[in-house]
Amino acid sequence: MAGMGEEEDLITEEDPLTGQGDGSARARRSPCSDPAHWLHRIVVLVFMCFLGFGSYFCYDNPAALQTQVIQDMKLNTSGFMQLYAWYSWPNVVLCFLGGFLLDRVFGIRLGTIIFASFVFVGQIIFASGALFNRFWLMEAGRFVFGIGGESLAVAQNTYAVNWFKGKELNLVFGLQLSMARLGSTVNMNIMGWVYDRIKDLMGSAGPTTLGIALMIGATTCLFSLACALVLGFLDRRAERILKKEQGKTGEVIKLTDVKDFPLQLWLIFIICVCYYVAIFPFIGLGQVFFIEKFDFSPAEARAINSVVYIISAPASPVLGFMVDRTGKNVLWVACAILATLAAHMMLAFTFWNPWIAMSLMGLAYSLLACALWPMVSFVVPEHQLGTAYGFMQSIQNLGLALIAMAAGAILDNRGYLFLEVFFCACICSECYLSS
Structure with missing residues (x-):
């Protein structure tokens, strides 16, 4: 009888959506x-x-x-x-x-x-x-x-x-x-x-x-x-x-945790800002740059300006797996920074085919994203991760807002060469901090 009761309960228990036995x-x-x-x-x-x-x-x-x-x-x-x-x-x-x-x-x-x-x-x-x-x-x-x-x-x-x-x-x-x-x-x-x-x-x-x-x-x-x-x-x-x-x-956000952040975390924040301000504002202004310097058509300029995203789509999972397997996040961050600096210098000071520089920038961008963001979990305890990531994104958006305005002003007054030098300076500051 006990077995029959359990079986009957199983049959008559209703599915909350259909009203049928589960x-x-x-x-x-x-x-x-x-x-x-x-x-x-x-x-x-x-x-x-x-x-x-x-x-x-x-x-x-x-x-x-x-x-x-x-x-x-x-x-x-x-x-x-x-x-x-x-x-x-x-x-x-x-x-x-x-x-x-x-x-x-x-x-x-x-x-x-x-x-x-x-x-x-x-x-x-x-x-x-x-x-x-x-x-x-x-x-x-x-x-x-x-x-x-x-x-x-x-x-x-x-x-x-x-x-x-x-x-x-x-x-x-x-x-x-x-x-x-x-x-x-x-x-x-x-x-x-x-x-x-x-x-x-x-x-x-x-x-x-x-x-x-x-x-x-x-x-x-x-x-x-x-x-x-x-x-x-x-x-x-x-x-x-x-x-x-x-x-x-x-995410548990507690602003009082900010005072306990170690120096290494603040360095990660600064590297994050200095890197991304040399990527997104450049892409935002890139189309005219490729038209003016390399005499591309608008369609060609749009295509080359999207290369960073095109490469990032398939490369991010692969590079993320590579970083996970090796575990040398700091080394990969340094490699990504140096590769991005090389890409900007090629765009600024040479007339080499820009597909080379933009492809290198796309790989470097994907590599840095895979290697830098997990480093936050290495330097703060788990209960502070929500606050740390929230602060990191906040500083990143503040930097992007300010640099977007600065990049526009530099381009209006000095031109693309000076703007590229500015981006190179931002990346050089990263190289110093990461070392």
């Missing part, structure tokens, strides 16, 4: 709809990878349309680079608050949808600023876009940990990074073509043509928002079926 419901679910099956998790992974596609695609819309934005909106380079500065300003603060909002306020599902909505709305405002020929509205759009962009990346990583914790996690992070770089690459190579097709239809260039092109770019953000909604549904469904808790970021 055993029979589980048996009738196909592998693609069973949250415990690997096929279902692959479906989730597809939506997870595309979650950040729109954000990365639209982040570098200004770089892909550098000439068009400057001409149509009647800007100088300093004004143009404000579009990158306004993205970074909110993230000086939100790097601390994003994980807290996901964990304690919104929850991962609602938080992801909210941040994806900020990205979409921000891009719409940005495009509307061009349509109405109001540059201040474009800046406001980039600010709203920035509110969602970095926090959406935190949400994406949280979903990955929640669904793939264990031996698959490194591969999943590598795939997510590859998809992000794919978004950046597609943007660099397609937005100029989109602008040209709209110009042909309109009969002339101008703010309206630019605004329509940016509105078309916003469809990628809408697609990412749709992925956030589907992920929310799938995660809620899995939570009810598998009786699991909603994912947490694992």
Whole structure:
């Protein structure tokens, strides 16, 4: 009788979604709809990878349309680079608050949808600023876009940990990074073509043509928002079926921990800032550089400007595996810095084919990302990791905002050669600190 009672309990226990007995419901679910099956998790992974596609695609819309934005909106380079500065300003603060909002306020599902909505709305405002020929509205759009962009990346990583914790996690992070770089690459190579097709239809260039092109770019953000909604549904469904808790970021932010940070961690922060300010502002301004110095066509310039992202997509997982196997993070960071310095010096002082320098920069960028960020966990205890990474991202965004404005001013007043010397100086300061 005891055995029959246990069997009856198994049969009559209801599935919270179907109302059927759990055993029979589980048996009738196909592998693609069973949250415990690997096929279902692959479906989730597809939506997870595309979650950040729109954000990365639209982040570098200004770089892909550098000439068009400057001409149509009647800007100088300093004004143009404000579009990158306004993205970074909110993230000086939100790097601390994003994980807290996901964990304690919104929850991962609602938080992801909210941040994806900020990205979409921000891009719409940005495009509307061009349509109405109001540059201040474009800046406001980039600010709203920035509110969602970095926090959406935190949400994406949280979903990955929640669904793939264990031996698959490194591969999943590598795939997510590859998809992000794919978004950046597609943007660099397609937005100029989109602008040209709209110009042909309109009969002339101008703010309206630019605004329509940016509105078309916003469809990628809408697609990412749709992925956030589907992920929310799938995660809620899995939570009810598998009786699991909603994912947490694992970030515990305590600003009082900052006073206990060791000197090595501050050096990592400075190296991070000095490195990234020599990469992203250069890509933001790179298209015109390749047109002016190497006499490339706009299409060729856009293609070469995207090489860093093209290489980063497949190289990041491979280089991450290499760093994990060797464990010599400091050595790999030094190699990445020296390679980036060599790439900038080739671009500044030679007329060698820039594909060489940009390919080297792409490999170095991927290598540094794989080697530098894990070093934080080597020098601070686990309970301070959330604060350390939040502070690192905050300083990085502050540096990017300030250097974006400085790079625009240098280019307006001194030209590309002086700007490249400035980037080389930033990297040389890294070489001194890393040694």
